[in-house]
Amino acid sequence: MRARHRTLKLGAALLLCGALSACSATYRNHGYAPLDEDLSQITVGVDTRDTVAEVVGTPSSGGVLSESGYYYVQSRVKHFAWQKPEVIEREVVAVSFTEAGIVENIGRYTLQDGQVVPLARRITRNGQDVSFIRKLLANLGRFSASDFIN
Numbered sequence: 358m359r360a361r362h363r364t365l366k367l368g369a370a371l372l373l374c375g376a377l378s379a380c381s382a383t384y385r386n387h388g389y390a391p392l393d394e395d396l397s398q399i400t401v402g403v404d405t406r407d408t409v410a411e412v413v414g415t416p417s418s419g420g421v422l423s424e425s426g427y428y429y430v431q432s433r434v435k436h437f438a439w440q441k442p443e444v445i446e447r448e449v450v451a452v453s454f455t456e457a458g459i460v461e462n463i464g465r466y467t468l469q470d471g472q473v474v475p476l477a478r479r480i481t482r483n484g485q486d487v488s489f490i491r492k493l494l495a496n497l498g499r500f501s502a503s504d505f506i507n
Contacts, residue, residue, distance in 0.1 A: 382437040389414065390431035390448045396463055399452070404460045409452055416452075426453040444468070 391413035398412050409427060410416070416427035433446035449466045 380438050382435050384445075385434050385436065386431070387434065388429070388431040390429045390450045390465075393465075396450070396465075399460060399463060401460050401462065406454060406458050409460060413450075426451055428452075 395413045399409055404412075406427070413429070416429050429450040429452075431446075431448045432444055435443045435445045437443075447468045451462075451464045451466065452460060453462045453464075455461050
């Protein structure tokens, strides 16, 4: 009887430990940001896009306007039970280039800096990207009854 009671206690303790460990947070790392040692090998005003890619690797993202820069983004995300995932660390290394493709600046930003680096932009150029619905709605007021009567 005693052995059975002890087995039940041990089973209950293991079940409790298993339930508590299921509620522990998990962390995931995404992306890559080069180390300062690697960035120190890049010379502003001398190195080009190709040499930057050779030294620190291919970027996570590039500038959308005429390839203006390279962005290396590294994030650490906390997942806890049913809650929404939370970004607890983010580091962005931004390498900007001149129009000739020469390194102009290197910057490192974190969540604490509060810097926003545009990774995607939506730009409409001179009406070229106007959607079908916008064109349709713009033409609604341009009809008159005489347009439909022959």
